[in-house]
Amino acid sequence: MKNTALISVHENLGAKILPFAGYNMPILYEGVNAEHETVRNGVGVFDVSHMGEFFLKGPKALDLIQKVTSNDASTLIVGKAQYSCLPNNEGGIVDDLIVYKMADEEYMLIVNASNIDKDWDWISSHNDLGVTMENRSEEYSLLAIQGPKAVEAMQSLSSIDLSAIAYYHFIVGDFAGFNNVIISATGYTGSGGFEIYCKNEQVEAIWNKVFEAGATFDIKPIGLAARDTLRLEMGFCLYGNDINDTTSPLEAGLGWITKFTKEFTNSENLKKQKENGVARKLIAFEMQERSVPRHDYEIVDSQGNVIGIVTSGTMSPSMNVGIGLGYVPTSFSALDSDIYIRIRKNDVPAKVVKLPFYKK
Numbered sequence: 001m002k003n004t005a006l007i008s009v010h011e012n013l014g015a016k017i018l019p020f021a022g023y024n025m026p027i028l029y030e031g032v033n034a035e036h037e038t039v040r041n042g043v044g045v046f047d048v049s050h051m052g053e054f055f056l057k058g059p060k061a062l063d064l065i066q067k068v069t070s071n072d073a074s075t076l077i078v079g080k081a082q083y084s085c086l087p088n089n090e091g092g093i094v095d096d097l098i099v100y101k102m103a104d105e106e107y108m109l110i111v112n113a114s115n116i117d118k119d120w121d122w123i124s125s126h127n128d129l130g131v132t133m134e135n136r137s138e139e140y141s142l143l144a145i146q147g148p149k150a151v152e153a154m155q156s157l158s159s160i161d162l163s164a165i166a167y168y169h170f171i172v173g174d175f176a177g178f179n180n181v182i183i184s185a186t187g188y189t190g191s192g193g194f195e196i197y198c199k200n201e202q203v204e205a206i207w208n209k210v211f212e213a214g215a216t217f218d219i220k221p222i223g224l225a226a227r228d229t230l231r232l233e234m235g236f237c238l239y240g241n242d243i244n245d246t247t248s249p250l251e252a253g254l255g256w257i258t259k260f261t262k263e264f265t266n267s268e269n270l271k272k273q274k275e276n277g278v279a280r281k282l283i284a285f286e287m288q289e290r291s292v293p294r295h296d297y298e299i300v301d302s303q304g305n306v307i308g309i310v311t312s313g314t315m316s317p318s319m320n321v322g323i324g325l326g327y328v329p330t331s332f333s334a335l336d337s338d339i340y341i342r343i344r345k346n347d348v349p350a351k352v353v354k355l356p357f358y359k360k
Helices: 007-012 032-041 061-068 113-125 150-157 200-213 224-234 267-276
Strands: 016-020 023-028 044-047 052-057 081-087 093-103 106-111 132-135 140-146 170-175 178-184 193-199 280-287 298-300 306-315 322-329 338-343 346-353
Touching: 007 016, 023 224, 032 044, 032 224, 044 200, 044 224, 052 061, 052 113, 061 106, 061 113, 081 113, 093 113, 106 113, 113 132, 140 150, 140 200, 150 193, 150 200, 178 200, 193 200, 224 306, 224 322, 280 338, 306 338
Parallel strands: none
Antiparallel strands: 016 023, 044 140, 052 106, 052 132, 081 093, 093 106, 140 193, 170 178, 178 193, 280 322, 280 346, 298 306, 298 338, 306 322, 338 346
């Protein structure tokens, strides 16, 4: 197992540390519900330094990104980021990622920790364009400072107007006494805030200054368990759960990042899938009785026939109701459709709902 540069900090804070995506990661500190509440209503800090950072440079960098990603990166301007995915040849997804345009011929790709090697090999295998590729995942740390009070709590640490960084935009500048820090607003919680990309040797000093600046705002460290409940309340997909090598972006409701204005890996087949319609869809559902759906629970119809599987599920801390995502045949995907979740041999009623679950 690898460690982030902040492992000793988490240990000293009494975090529960468990293996996740090849790293020893802080899963929780004081408890999922309390940490979840902190991010929804105040400000909390996640160490997500396990994520991968690839840098692509050169006159053909955009061409390579266009070839391997589903979204249209030609619309990016310097300072803007884009959510996208890497389709495979079989109709599934190699990974989902964020593409940052750093300069006219330079891009940064943020990939999931569990897929760093897989993604690197995949993109490299398509790089017949002479693009310079650098995997700098081991050099960078990443802090996600999330919550409605994040900007106000952190403004004293930067000369940049943090409130001016729009969603899915970023600025490279000063933060907590360091220059050339990437400050972005691509949060995974739905409660506002931003992310700090810095070098490993800088992150502990930045962490300490973040907590000093945020002390009067009751800032707290937040573990990955609360990150999962926060993202699920927003209906954000988690790779390995809701999307994987066998799920098409169109089945997963990611048609909005699948642009047929260009050719990309397997785009012809995905275009046909869009034209013909998909046989199954990723749905969001709420339990109609007090119970908690979990990953891999069966979804059944009123006759008890298995029609799908829960990909993500939890008891929503914000709403106090069981919520989940799962794949079902398209005929069961309409809003307000009645389905059932098989929980310990009981078929518990649920209803298909619109995302996000949590509305501010």
